[in-house]
Amino acid sequence: MSARSELTAGVDAMTRLLAGTLGPVRGHVLSAVGSTGSETLCDSATVVRRITALPGRRATAGASIVRDMVLRLGEEPGDGGATAAVLASGMLAYAAKLVAAGASPVLVRRGIRTGVGIACDALRAQAEPVEGERELAGLATAVTADAGLGALIGELLDLLGATGAIQVEEIPDPRFDAKPTYGYVDGARWRGRPAHKDLLPEGKTELTLIEPIVVVADCVLQRVEQIRPLLELAPALPGRPPLLLVARDISDDALTMLAVNDRRGLLVSAPVVLTTARTRMAEDLADLALLTGAEVLSEQAGTPPERVRQSQLGTAHRALVQRGHLTIRNGGGDQTAVADRAGRLRTRASELADVRDRDRLWLRQARLAGKVAVLRVRAQTEQLLKAHQAQARKAVRLAGAALREGVVPGGGVAYLDCVPAVRAARAGCSSEDEAAGLDAVCAGLEAPFLQLVGNSGGLEPRTALARARELGPGHGVDVRTNTFAHMVKAGVRDVTTVATGALRAAGETAGMLVSAEVVSGRG
């Protein structure tokens, strides 16, 4: 057996397991654990994590390539691993035969890349916006299989809009039937704490400052000289507004002087320290300053606190200081500048590959826009909590993506409806081998539909495919009832980002596998 054949055998073995989990009437994979135990696996990420080796190192390498693809899709866009495996397998099965018959692997790969690009464009052209709470809830429920949680996510996303962010928190709850709860962040909230404990005396959990002036210092305030100018400036302002002082840290003589001034009633002050990661604190302080119209005081920027001026002070309607958070409501900053920065953060977030970095930027822009909600999942055990949290995060991510990018017909029909565009490109292709790559993409685009119908067991897949084509674009099989239907009208939809992400990943994997000549490894 050639190296490529062994590699392909590994891909096929892994794909067979994943393909069984595809669709709403999906099968489960039974995994033997040790000598006596077993577990049932039902999602693609778990399946690929369990398969660590196959007989033969080249087959194992093939399985590893699929595993990496599935796990990558699990990170971003969050789903579509099994679909991608089926797509890749479909393309590979067709292309491998042509390469074995003498086609140039490089040109076939180029054809696959071209075909996938065309198909992705065709997918995006099919995208329709998601409108309303009910549709979002339906999408979230499809991910979580929990109607209550799905409804909550739908409501939150609908109210937050496409630029909103949902933070998922886990709350241990002794009740067996604990339901998730939620809340909206009223204003812009940062993690922070009072700089000294006397700010919130015993029995008090929060302090509200009314129409405060806001000073933001990107430095550690320790010395009296650093805050004396501020303590002279603030009480001289009309109406003697309270002072919210936010810094990296406030300690020693500076803190004592603030406390003495506050105790003597010379100035109502609330020194607050942000508790975000030190490497990210400058960003948070800058956001806070922008939102309140303050200028960040910092030695490096040439605006040391020793030379603070009235024009560097910000304002807010309310500032809420709690033991774990600082919340600003209706900051006095330039709303256009705030909107500009939020827009830039969104753009940067869309360009980042790292999910955590992207989530953080997304949260920053949502916070500036005042569009943050908190979803609290509850469970008795840590294991359940983690599972619920992961499920909720996945649903939030996918439903959010649907809100931004729209949805396409589900059930593999969106892929089927891309075939004419790829065939049209094939007609204009001068290279036979490259055209073979485009044909491979067409074959792959049919694979998810055939697999889903096959999994449901109600209809013969090829016959169903012919019937769906007769019915026209958008039509397919609702495998829950094994009836032909217009998929969008039947509520069977896929998130556009997931569909395109799976197709792109499948194209890359199939192209790489079809052009691989040598498999090297140890052992």
Add this chain to the structure above:
Amino acid sequence: MAESDTSVLPDLPSPVLALGFLRGSLWLGGLGGVGHGGASGQPPQGLLTAVAALTALDETLIAGGAEGIARRVQTPDGPEWERAEVQSGGSPIAAFAGYESDALIAGTLGDGVLRSTDGGKTWVTSNFGLDDLEVIAVACGPDDGPFLAGTARGVFHSRDGQGWRRAKGTERRTIAALTYTEAGPAIALTEDGAVLRSADAGITWSAAGNVPGTVTSVVEAVGRLLAGTVDAGIWSSTDNGDTWTVDLEDAPEIYCLAGDPSRVFAGSALGLQFRTGAGPSHAPSWQAVPAPPTHDFSQSILWQGRPLFAGTRSGLAHQAQDGGWNVLEGAPLPLLCVAVTPKDALLASGPQGLFLRDGDGWTSLVEGDDGQIGRMSFRPDGTGLASSATHGGQLLRTRDGGTYWQPIPTPFGVLAPIELRMFEETVMVKTLNQRTNILTVWGSRDDGTSWEVVWQGPESAGMRI
């Protein structure tokens, strides 16, 4: 909260700002607190004034006013008033909604919507999606929601009072009153009398009829919608707001309405009105009914040898020679401080400054912020001191019995004195840091020119001067 003692206070009509039913019994809110026909128990003074919102939850009466929210709860020792914990900037409460609901909401004039899920004990702001933080009216649907909030920028609706969405069809309308009707539609009245109706629980609104007046309130009772106005009495509609006919024509300013299928009450500038009767053919028959006075007269002093009562919002009432009472028109309101000088001159201060009663009018002595006096004290020789109601940065001093005032700097900072007393040779001032509950007593031996801290400690120590 002052449940008024009618045996002491001036016999003057007091405005009724809010109405509410607790177990079928009518309660009313006014400038000085809460009252009802069979009041019992003496709630603590000053807990709540200018009560503009009342609602009941089981056995608990919840009142909202200038200082926040207070609850009248049943205890083994009888009913007691307690202050609710409110997360806000201290804006006055305008309305409550959520009767018999898991969640209660309160509209505030400055802090948006407050929400409580523990029967009104604690309240947190809940303004997500709300564009205007001056919420004039709120309403709750018959199935514990959805909630509605009326603002100067239209109606907002929310399923559970947490996240708000702007309702369609009410943009740029100043909403004055909101209610849900038994038949289903929600009704909103704008300040200028336009009637808006929603058949989908407040999501979309369309224009209905018009009330010819400045609307303050609306209620569904005695088989019809009733709308109270400042300048055109009470109007009623039996077709869900399409057409309106006058129900009570010659009426003082109507501030609030409350009722049920068999009766309706109206709170006005001069007290309480009442009518019964259901059905569209019943002729309206409003009548004034006695109501316990709810003035906020909290200070009593002698002027011209006769009692003078002073209340922050009720103003000044002076006993006449014949035993009746005269309201001193034109007094600064809200009244911050009133004092009688050694020469028997009457001084009063308000947001506009410090004034001297001069014949039937008032003469300005100190204008603007400097004249916003919170405390005054005099010696028999005419020397007097006055402290600001808003800060402790300076005092005013007079040597001529209060005609000419001179500012002198003081070291009290942002803390306005809560007590100021002149003795024969010394002056004492108390300041209180309400956040830390630290009380400071200051003393001066040179009529306020220099000061030293005499005592400082927790308020609970109860230092008296």
